[in-house]
Amino acid sequence: MLYDFKIQKTLSPKQKPDPEALKFGRMFTDHMFIMEYSTENDWHDGRIVPYGPIPLDPAAASLHYSQQNFEGLKAYNTPDGRILLFRPYKNAARVNTTNERMCIPQLPEDLFVGAIKALVSLDRDWIPDKPGTSLYIRPFIIADDAFLGVHPAEHFKFIIILSPVGPYYDTPGGGLQPTSILVEDEYIRAAPGGTGAAKVGGNYAGSLKAQQKAKDLGCDQVMWLDAIEHSFVEEIGTSNAFFVIDDEVITPPLLGTILPGVTRDSVIALLQKWGVKVSERKIRIEDVAKAIEDGSLTEIFATGTAAVISPVGKLVIKDKSLVIRNGQVGELAQRMYDTLSGIQTGTAPDNMGWTVEV
Numbered sequence: 443m444l445y446d447f448k449i450q451k452t453l454s455p456k457q458k459p460d461p462e463a464l465k466f467g468r469m470f471t472d473h474m475f476i477m478e479y480s481t482e483n484d485w486h487d488g489r490i491v492p493y494g495p496i497p498l499d500p501a502a503a504s505l506h507y508s509q510q511n512f513e514g515l516k517a518y519n520t521p522d523g524r525i526l527l528f529r530p531y532k533n534a535a536r537v538n539t540t541n542e543r544m545c546i547p548q549l550p551e552d553l554f555v556g557a558i559k560a561l562v563s564l565d566r567d568w569i570p571d572k573p574g575t576s577l578y579i580r581p582f583i584i585a586d587d588a589f590l591g592v593h594p595a596e597h598f599k600f601i602i603i604l605s606p607v608g609p610y611y612d613t614p615g616g617g618l619q620p621t622s623i624l625v626e627d628e629y630i631r632a633a634p635g636g637t638g639a640a641k642v643g644g645n646y647a648g649s650l651k652a653q654q655k656a657k658d659l660g661c662d663q664v665m666w667l668d669a670i671e672h673s674f675v676e677e678i679g680t681s682n683a684f685f686v687i688d689d690e691v692i693t694p695p696l697l698g699t700i701l702p703g704v705t706r707d708s709v710i711a712l713l714q715k716w717g718v719k720v721s722e723r724k725i726r727i728e729d730v731a732k733a734i735e736d737g738s739l740t741e742i743f744a745t746g747t748a749a750v751i752s753p754v755g756k757l758v759i760k761d762k763s764l765v766i767r768n769g770q771v772g773e774l775a776q777r778m779y780d781t782l783s784g785i786q787t788g789t790a791p792d793n794m795g796w797t798v799e800v
């Protein structure tokens with residue numbers, strides 16, 4: 443469906459960033475999309491306006507009780523001049539499973555994707571060209587009822603902002619860089635019945651402390667364990683986790699405490715297509731440690747939109763430090779990264795039908 447959003451263009455376009463010096467999420471394009479919801483009028487008044495601060499009542503429910511959500515995906519320039527989105531309808535579906543959990547009204551999938559297309563199209567000159575760069579898209583919904591009672595809001599804003607981003611890895615040539623990961627055995631990310639499968643800010647606020655602890659111990663990220671036994675692996679930072687053990691690829695199952703990543707789903711589909719055995723099943727950190735020590739574990743990697751594939755080079759479990767593959771990038775991680783980023787940037791054929799042209 444085509445939407446005819448009102449467009450108010452900026453009168454003072456900003457200077458584009460130096461493509462060599464792009465950082466993640468620090469700079470935003472000239473415009474943003476904004477749309478309101480009320481119980482009387484449903485979603486209405488979708489429009490594109492100059493990027494800038496939004497008026498918000500200090501009593502807005504999202505500021506106090508975190509009734510909100512967010513999504514993340516990217517737009518890429520292809521060498522032949524097209525603009526591609528990667529599986530945006532997966533994000534559109536996920537925003538609604540998040541909405542369902544958070545008592546936020548459903549947002550039509552075509553409206554979600556249509557708004558992204560309209561905004562990206564207007565700010566297309568902001569999509570960087572250098573290999574490894576892209577335009578990060580951040581759609582989010584916030585409750586803005588001016589009422590301090592704890593109840594589901596009746597007014598919301600759906601907003602989309604765009605940020606040109608550089609290669610995730612600042613290695614020469616942007617090559618994959620293995621990370622060191624602290625296995626977190628004190629703090630948890632999500633518990634059964636909680637909001638772990640919803641993409642919401644509250645999950646992130648609660649994870650900052652563990653992230654800080656990992657940094658203090660010289661690690662890049664944490665590996666989250668389950669809330670009850672502190673034994674089963676859940677996620678790696680804000681990414682999904684994959685283990686390669688004895689020619690089987692294992693990833694924790696989606697049982698409510700894990701975010702259903704679009705990258706995770708794509709990795710599973712590609713592995714199946716390649717004839718690699720892939721299992722969604724629970725895996726204990728003790729068994730991961732044993733498999734590293736006896737050599738049957740050959741790779742660990744994390745998956746997510748920001749880095750696509752992030753290989754793990756070292757796992758820190760209490761006072762033990764376990765090195766994986768001598769800290770080198772694994773073959774499967776490299777092949778997966780090359781394949782996925784090839785499809786996303788239009789430099790490899792999209793046999794899966796995943797990309798959507800803007």
Ligand SMILES: *Cc1c(COP(=O)(O)O)cnc(C)c1O
Nearest residue numbers: 680681682701703704705746747
């Ligand atoms: C967004 C996110 C992921 C990755 O999802 P993608 O759709 O692959 O980007 C994984 N874990 C958490 C907690 C997330 O918020």
